[in-house]
Amino acid sequence: MNYRLIALALITFAPFPSLAQSKPAGDIAAQAEQIFRSSFREDNPSYWMKRLDQDDTMRLCSQYKDNPPPRIRQKIEKAEMASVRYPVDGKLIGDWKEGEKLAAVGTGGHIGFIQPDPPGRVRGGNCYACHQLAKKEVAYGTIGPSLQHFGKLRGNSEQIIKYTYDKIYNSNAFTACTNMPRFGLHNWLTPEQITHIVAFLVDPESPVNKD
Amino acid sequence: MADPMKIRASAKDGITEVKVLMSHEMETGQRKDSSGNLVPAHFITELSAEHNGKQVLAAQFGTAVSKNPYLAFKFKGGAKGDKLAVSWVDNKGDKRTDEVAIN
Amino acid sequence: MRARLQAVLATTALVLAGSALAQDSTMDEIAKYREMLADGNPAELFELKGEALWKKARGPKNASLEQCDMGLGPGKLDGAYAQLPRYFPDTRKVMDVESRLVHCMVSLQGFKEEDVTRQWFSRPGKESDIEALVTYIGAKSNGMKIDVPARHPEEARMAKVGEYIFYRRSGPQDFSCSICHGQNDKRIRLQDLGNLTTQAGAGVAMSTWPSYRVSQGAVWTMQRRLIDCMRQARWPEPKYLSDSVIALQVYLQKTASGTVMQTPGIKR
Amino acid sequence: MNMQRREALKAGGGLGLFGLLAAAGLITPSQARAEWNKSAFDAKTIEETLKALGATGAQNSTDIQITAPDIAENGAVVPVGVVSALAGVEAIALLIEKNPNPLAASFMLPAGTEASVQTRVKMGQTSDVIAVVKVGGKFIMTKKEIKVTLGGCGG
Numbered sequence: 001m002n003y004r005l006i007a008l009a010l011i012t013f014a015p016f017p018s019l020a021q022s023k024p025a026g027d028i029a030a031q032a033e034q035i036f037r038s039s040f041r042e043d044n045p046s047y048w049m050k051r052l053d054q055d056d057t058m059r060l061c062s063q064y065k066d067n068p069p070p071r072i073r074q075k076i077e078k079a080e081m082a083s084v085r086y087p088v089d090g091k092l093i094g095d096w097k098e099g100e101k102l103a104a105v106g107t108g109g110h111i112g113f114i115q116p117d118p119p120g121r122v123r124g125g126n127c128y129a130c131h132q133l134a135k136k137e138v139a140y141g142t143i144g145p146s147l148q149h150f151g152k153l154r155g156n157s158e159q160i161i162k163y164t165y166d167k168i169y170n171s172n173a174f175t176a177c178t179n180m181p182r183f184g185l186h187n188w189l190t191p192e193q194i195t196h197i198v199a200f201l202v203d204p205e206s207p208v209n210k211d
Numbered sequence: 212m213a214d215p216m217k218i219r220a221s222a223k224d225g226i227t228e229v230k231v232l233m234s235h236e237m238e239t240g241q242r243k244d245s246s247g248n249l250v251p252a253h254f255i256t257e258l259s260a261e262h263n264g265k266q267v268l269a270a271q272f273g274t275a276v277s278k279n280p281y282l283a284f285k286f287k288g289g290a291k292g293d294k295l296a297v298s299w300v301d302n303k304g305d306k307r308t309d310e311v312a313i314n
Numbered sequence: 315m316r317a318r319l320q321a322v323l324a325t326t327a328l329v330l331a332g333s334a335l336a337q338d339s340t341m342d343e344i345a346k347y348r349e350m351l352a353d354g355n356p357a358e359l360f361e362l363k364g365e366a367l368w369k370k371a372r373g374p375k376n377a378s379l380e381q382c383d384m385g386l387g388p389g390k391l392d393g394a395y396a397q398l399p400r401y402f403p404d405t406r407k408v409m410d411v412e413s414r415l416v417h418c419m420v421s422l423q424g425f426k427e428e429d430v431t432r433q434w435f436s437r438p439g440k441e442s443d444i445e446a447l448v449t450y451i452g453a454k455s456n457g458m459k460i461d462v463p464a465r466h467p468e469e470a471r472m473a474k475v476g477e478y479i480f481y482r483r484s485g486p487q488d489f490s491c492s493i494c495h496g497q498n499d500k501r502i503r504l505q506d507l508g509n510l511t512t513q514a515g516a517g518v519a520m521s522t523w524p525s526y527r528v529s530q531g532a533v534w535t536m537q538r539r540l541i542d543c544m545r546q547a548r549w550p551e552p553k554y555l556s557d558s559v560i561a562l563q564v565y566l567q568k569t570a571s572g573t574v575m576q577t578p579g580i581k582r
Numbered sequence: 583m584n585m586q587r588r589e590a591l592k593a594g595g596g597l598g599l600f601g602l603l604a605a606a607g608l609i610t611p612s613q614a615r616a617e618w619n620k621s622a623f624d625a626k627t628i629e630e631t632l633k634a635l636g637a638t639g640a641q642n643s644t645d646i647q648i649t650a651p652d653i654a655e656n657g658a659v660v661p662v663g664v665v666s667a668l669a670g671v672e673a674i675a676l677l678i679e680k681n682p683n684p685l686a687a688s689f690m691l692p693a694g695t696e697a698s699v700q701t702r703v704k705m706g707q708t709s710d711v712i713a714v715v716k717v718g719g720k721f722i723m724t725k726k727e728i729k730v731t732l733g734g735c736g737g
Binding site (some may be wrong): 028029031032033035036038039040041044048049051052053054058061062065066072108109111112113115128129130135139140141142143148151161172181182185186187188 | 340543
Binding site (some may be wrong): 339340342343346347348350351370463504505528529531546582 | 598650651652653654655656658659660661700702709731732733735736
């Protein structure tokens, strides 16, 4: 049983074989992973359990406790940048009013037996959990930087718009192991929804910039 | 059977301060259960506090009073060892009385 | 160019100063809100109820929990919570307050585990004996320091497992515990987030649970707190009393050791 | 027991708490007061509520203070107090303008009870909270806005 797990760990570390050795307390990691995985109900649907799977970036960020060395950092950022996809019409700026709504919504995507979201519950960006945005919303978090006057300070050039879109789509393309989710990569937000949040951030008429 | 209240009553400089915590759901009648049915309203409607048998406060509550209600008030008089009793009744007729000695 | 940059910087500074002022008053009012709630914590109702449940003869064996050994010997409750989780030779397992409580309800009172854990947390109109009992047990450690050195090899192993899980990222939001709880002085919305990797941060957190959640109208135990964190991470829920949840508690209690317990807390 | 109690309530035709307490000998009948003010608690607007309380035309006054934070961390539990230095306050009512039924609680203060009460209320959203005070047979009022915030992880 244990052998099988270790073998599995080796396979999953294959993309960065040199790391498997440098991994601190590799043995405890394998044990811990087994304990973690065995802590869930047998009757969890497989699509729930899939949410516990890790891609290379998740695994590396966990392994290095959110602070990978520069070489790994660059690798992650390069790989993540290649993942960014754009809306079919190529327009990266949408409707700031829709973006304002998405920024405030913190529900959606909860699973489990205790308090799952009802089917069809809208998934938001939950931006205010971590960022200051429009002046009128006082209940904002500080895990991320303040984005108040984002567009006012940076303008709304094509470059800024593309940067903003890319950053929301895949935050790790700019900062490996950042606290910010990869909203586009996970299809948490659609490309169209991301364009609305871009508009909320850069549009001069948006309360982020106007107030 | 309703659970006991927690009552604190302390006399100082001729004034008795009373703080009461009640164990009650205070269901609004507007909440839906997991199968989508409205949960009927269930809430404390009336409350009375008596100091040595004399009423010192009467209150009426609506559904907007928070779950596990809290109430604080003050009255003139009251000495250490005096009895302070609080009673409530809810819209289903459940009731509860608890008594403490003022300290 | 330079002048423009200076102007931009000056504006930015002004904006920052203005919003800092507004923010101070917001946080002052939030502090006032918390202060007003602290005097009269509804969790005290559950502490009373828990005491009654602890002392009452119940279950198929018609026994009270007064002979339950929470780690300091049968019936010794003062300070027990502050030293949990710990390794128990009789079950040969590292157990937290809840798994040990359930063990006592099964072994002393003769309840079936599935029956006592069915209502491990309350729902509106359905109260939980476990929440009340844990509130009572927690308060019995007030004024005492959290002391989980994790010296026993099994405890040490669980602390390491907990640390691994703390940093483990997965799910559609790339979350791990450390995303929100790995830095100092951060907030989610208006709620302060402890840096659980430091004694100070873990201390504030671990010394104030069980806590009354005003948004939920219920006392939450540490199992409930941690399992709900995982729900918020959009993961499936780990099982109640599972080793993952106990391991996280060993890691956090070990980090928090030295902090004086002050329960029940009251939180948003 | 419960059924019997309910039957007794029905039979009692809404004696209310004080009627029941009086019947049980817990308090003297002279202490029994008006039954629960259904029309006031069912009212949907401030005007209707004031009317049901007999307080129509209550004047704004600076002699009443609402003690509450400007911002609530959660709308399920908002601490609110009403205090007045006026002598002879007979009653206090607490209203939340934007709740479906504004009246949250009312208090009758016998002589000797201070004009100082504190409780906790549910607020569906940011709203004015209104305190109505009956003193010397007349009604006065004041209000304060309390902002209700979203909090935590958001879900």
